[in-house]
Amino acid sequence: SQQGEEDPQALSIQEGENATMNCSYKTSINNLQWYRQNSGRGLVHLILIRSNEREKHSGRLRVTLDTSKKSSSLLITASRAADTASYFCATAPYNFNKFYFGSGTKLNVKP
Amino acid sequence: GAVVSQHPSWVICKSGTSVKIECRSLDFQATTMFWYRQFPKQSLMLMATSNEGSKATYEQGVEKDKFLINHASLTLSTLTVTSAHPEDSSFYICSASGTDSYEQYFGPGTRLTVT
Numbered sequence: 200s201q202q203g204e205e206d207p208q209a210l211s212i213q214e215g216e217n218a219t220m221n222c223s224y225k226t227s228i229n230n231l232q233w234y235r236q237n238s239g240r241g242l243v244h245l246i247l248i249r250s251n252e253r254e255k256h257s258g259r260l261r262v263t264l265d266t267s268k269k270s271s272s273l274l275i276t277a278s279r280a281a282d283t284a285s286y287f288c289a290t291a292p293y294n295f296n297k298f299y300f301g302s303g304t305k306l307n308v309k310p
Numbered sequence: 311g312a313v314v315s316q317h318p319s320w321v322i323c324k325s326g327t328s329v330k331i332e333c334r335s336l337d338f339q340a341t342t343m344f345w346y347r348q349f350p351k352q353s354l355m356l357m358a359t360s361n362e363g364s365k366a367t368y369e370q371g372v373e374k375d376k377f378l379i380n381h382a383s384l385t386l387s388t389l390t391v392t393s394a395h396p397e398d399s400s401f402y403i404c405s406a407s408g409t410d411s412y413e414q415y416f417g418p419g420t421r422l423t424v425t
Contacts, residue, residue, distance in 0.1 A: 234416075241403065241418035242354075287353060296342055296407060298414060300354040 203269075205288060205301040213309050218275040220304040222288035223268075229291045231264055232298070233273050235284045242287070245273075280310040312338050314406050316417035323394055323424055331389045331420045333404030340406035343387035344414065345379060348401040360387055394424040 203224035212218055224231070233245040248255045248264045248271065255262045261274040275282055285305045289298040313336040323329050333343055342361050346354040358374075360366040360381035368374045376398075378390040387406075391398055401421050405414040 239401070239421070242416040244416075247413075297344060297356060297359050298405075299356060300346075303353045305351075 203288070203290065203299070203301045205286075205304045207304060208302070209305045209307070211307040211309065212278060214278060214280055216278055216308075218278050218282070218306055218308070220273045220286050220306070222271045222273070222301045224271075224288070224290045224299075224301070225269065226290075226292050228266070229293050231262075231271050232289045232291070233260075233262060233271075234287045234289060234300075236287065236303075237284045245286075275306075278306075278308045280308050282306060283308045312406075312408070312413075312415040314340075314404065314415045314417040316402075316404055316420050318420060319418065320421040321423070323422070325395055325424055326393055328390055328392045329394055329422060331391075331402055331404075331422070333387045333389070333406065333417050335385045335406045335408075335415070338406075338408045338415075339384040340387070340408060341384065342407045343381055344405045344407075345377070345387075345389050346403045346405070348403060348419075350401075354403060357389075391422065394422070396424045398422065399424045 205222045230249045232247045234242045246257045246262050248262050259276045264271045285303045287303045288301040315334045317332045345357045348354045357372045358366045358368045360379050362381050362384050366379035381387040401419050403419040405416045407414045
């Protein structure tokens with residue numbers, strides 16, 4: 200990808216389990232954002248974490264950011280079948296108002 | 311919330327023809343708009359960044375003569391795929407940002423199929 204990689208590429212879990220996705224990026228950033236995309240649809244913004252933040256919560260979502268390792272993780276707790284989608288991280292480099300997307304993780308939550 | 315629309319949502323065209331895709335910010339002024347391309351089962355690739363009233367900045371490897379971008383107003387940007395070929399078939403997504411340049415609002419995407 201233009202900016203970084205995500206792992207795993209695919210993740211299959213049972214409803215009720217937690218799902219963790221990781222994102223690594225290459226350059227210094229101003230912020231990192233996570234998006235969700237259902238198959239063939241547009242993007243849904245989930246959460247933004249700034250470079251001076253280490254952790255952020257939003258409902259069942261928890262995002263961490265480690266700028267020293269240039270990595271972030273997205274945790275979805277108590278997953279639901281409706282969480283099935285692809286999840287992308289996007290980074291905004293310093294001094295550039297543009298995004299670069301990671302390679303994405305395809306999450307399948309089995310009912 | 312900020313809403314971005316795209317038109318058309320899908321289009322089928324013949325090889326060699328040109329196709330125009332519109333991206334509109336409906337309830338805010340978009341000083342910057344971005345165009346992305348997404349091939350099946352892949353991530354979004356940034357194609358270009360356009361600021362209202364100035365020429366677009368293209369990412370490395372994106373042909374500016376093939377993908378013409380116009381950002382003539384604070385609410386409208388267009389992407390024209392010229393002399394389209396089957397390999398241009400893709401999902402094209404635009405986004406827009408306003409005064410807070412680190413918030414981007416994404417359109418629903420346009421699926422282009424070139425036959």
